[in-house]
Amino acid sequence: MKTVIVGGGIGGLITALYLSNRGEEVVILEKDAKLGGRLALVEKDGFTVDKGPTIVLLPEIIHTILEEVGVDPNQIEMVRVDPLYSLTYSDNTTFLKWSDKEKQLAEINRVFPGEEQSFIHYLETMNDRFKLGKSVFLDRHFMNKRDFFSFTSLAALVKLKAYQSVEKQTAQFFKDKRLQEAFSLQTLYIGGAPSTSPALYSLVSFSEHYHGIWYIKGGYGSLVPVLEKELRKRGVEIHLNSAVDRIEERSNFVQAVYSKEKHFSADRFVMNGEVPLMQTLFSEKKAQKQKYVSSSSCLLLYFGLDTIYEDANVHQFYMSRDFNQNMQEIFVDKKIPSNPSLYAFHPSIIDESLAPDGKGVLYVLVPVPSGSSVDWEQIDEFVDMCLDTLESWHFPKLREHIEWMDVRTPKHAEVEGLYQGGSFGLAPVLKQSGVFRPQIKPFGRDNVYAVGASIHPGGGIPIVMQGAKLLSDYLEEETDSATRKENLM
Numbered sequence: 070m071k072t073v074i075v076g077g078g079i080g081g082l083i084t085a086l087y088l089s090n091r092g093e094e095v096v097i098l099e100k101d102a103k104l105g106g107r108l109a110l111v112e113k114d115g116f117t118v119d120k121g122p123t124i125v126l127l128p129e130i131i132h133t134i135l136e137e138v139g140v141d142p143n144q145i146e147m148v149r150v151d152p153l154y155s156l157t158y159s160d161n162t163t164f165l166k167w168s169d170k171e172k173q174l175a176e177i178n179r180v181f182p183g184e185e186q187s188f189i190h191y192l193e194t195m196n197d198r199f200k201l202g203k204s205v206f207l208d209r210h211f212m213n214k215r216d217f218f219s220f221t222s223l224a225a226l227v228k229l230k231a232y233q234s235v236e237k238q239t240a241q242f243f244k245d246k247r248l249q250e251a252f253s254l255q256t257l258y259i260g261g262a263p264s265t266s267p268a269l270y271s272l273v274s275f276s277e278h279y280h281g282i283w284y285i286k287g288g289y290g291s292l293v294p295v296l297e298k299e300l301r302k303r304g305v306e307i308h309l310n311s312a313v314d315r316i317e318e319r320s321n322f323v324q325a326v327y328s329k330e331k332h333f334s335a336d337r338f339v340m341n342g343e344v345p346l347m348q349t350l351f352s353e354k355k356a357q358k359q360k361y362v363s364s365s366s367c368l369l370l371y372f373g374l375d376t377i378y379e380d381a382n383v384h385q386f387y388m389s390r391d392f393n394q395n396m397q398e399i400f401v402d403k404k405i406p407s408n409p410s411l412y413a414f415h416p417s418i419i420d421e422s423l424a425p426d427g428k429g430v431l432y433v434l435v436p437v438p439s440g441s442s443v444d445w446e447q448i449d450e451f452v453d454m455c456l457d458t459l460e461s462w463h464f465p466k467l468r469e470h471i472e473w474m475d476v477r478t479p480k481h482a483e484v485e486g487l488y489q490g491g492s493f494g495l496a497p498v499l500k501q502s503g504v505f506r507p508q509i510k511p512f513g514r515d516n517v518y519a520v521g522a523s524i525h526p527g528g529g530i531p532i533v534m535q536g537a538k539l540l541s542d543y544l545e546e547e548t549d550s551a552t553r554k555e556n557l558m
């Protein structure tokens with residue numbers, strides 16, 4: 070059995086490892102000069118900083134899947150980060166989120182006295198919901214839609230209160246608006262607004278406390294070379310700078326794909342890219358009538374600094390003075406936020422390998438709209454405003470310490486192959502979640518499959534890895550079924 074995987078993002082790499090681990094022949098076609106997709110590093114003048122994802126969640130899923138595909142998890146060094154992060158509000162209140170339960174209760178007592186029991190109730194309730202949500206939705210695909218609408222699944226949806234939004238569900242636990250924001254902003258990790266993301270995604274916030282937030286030494290993107298080394302060791306064929314521009318079809322099967330007129334035939338094809346964009350490769354455009362909603366995007370600022378801010382936290386959030394208005398501007402008005410929320414990542418505090426001695430790196434993410442409503446060539450004033458905020462916050466005199474700064478806009482993301490410049494695949498709205506999200510075979514071809522952030526179960530590195538596991542299991546079942554039929558003939 071030969072498989073061609075179009076796209077070398079984390080979904081494609083893990084799929085290739087699963088298949089090659091079973092002795093199958095695998096070819097990867099990657100349009101860029103490096104593998105990894107969103108999971109990549111910015112390397113400049115001796116500095117290294119993550120380009121995309123930074124917050125490592127669900128470490129057990131990462132470890133388990135690496136073991137299953139035959140990669141020793143000990144090749145990556147994970148460090149637990151606690152406090153998880155700090156949140157600074159516009160009134161200069163700073164609140165620390167902790168994985169340690171007692172420290173979190175003490176911090177709530179300090180900043181939000183009277184909410185301690187609310188947090189205990191939150192943990193107890195969400196622990197039950199996480200176990201249920203993982204088994205019913207995260208650990209299975211919905212190729213057969215009846216599985217989703219079974220009594221078990223519907224009962225789980227009711228128990229999870231998935232008909233509510235994350236914003237509404239969080240408000241049922243906490244009274245203070247700022248505390249509600251602290252436990253609902255995590256929908257931004259997957260490009261959704263708390264007011265429109267189904268309550269199922271509340272499990273992300275809970276997971277931070279239960280499973281912790283982790284850091285991979287060398288940056289999250291350092292996982293990619295480990296995977297690539299194993300793939301090459303197994304003889305997996307990897308073609309870089311090989312964008313697929315044409316597909317050869319017959320009946321309901323794809324026979325080959327073409328990159329720069331080079332022909333790649335196979336028994337099956339796995340598309341590891343944005344579903345709306347991949348659909349344009351196929352001869353029939355019926356599936357393209359589906360209107361997809363892109364996730365939000367990010368303005369990303371990368372810095373090489375001549376210092377390390379030892380008093381900062383590894384992960385930090387600065388909250389807009391009006392978070393609801395901030396979400397309205399990003400997701401509804403589709404304009405540059407008037408008073409943005411910011412996320413800052415300063416890993417040099419715990420990882421000296423990222424920069425020359427005594428120097429550090431800084432990564433700043435500003436949630437912004439996807440799509441074409443903003444002219445990203447005209448953002449100098451906005452970037453300056455963000456720098457002002459950072460300097461007044463935990464990074465005094467930041468401008469004086471910058472050796473270099475790179476700016477990445479949603480326009481860059483769109484050019485690199487992200488649908489409408491959205492940073493997290495399809496938005497986690499109700500009509501694009503669970504059974505309503507594109508599944509393993511979204512293109513209507515018998516031998517074409519899909520994996521990645523746009524496919525169920527969704528975005529985020531460990532979740533995309535889980536999606537690759539679901540695909541691998543499905544392909545194995547499909548192969549076994551075909552073998553049994555042949556033996557009966």
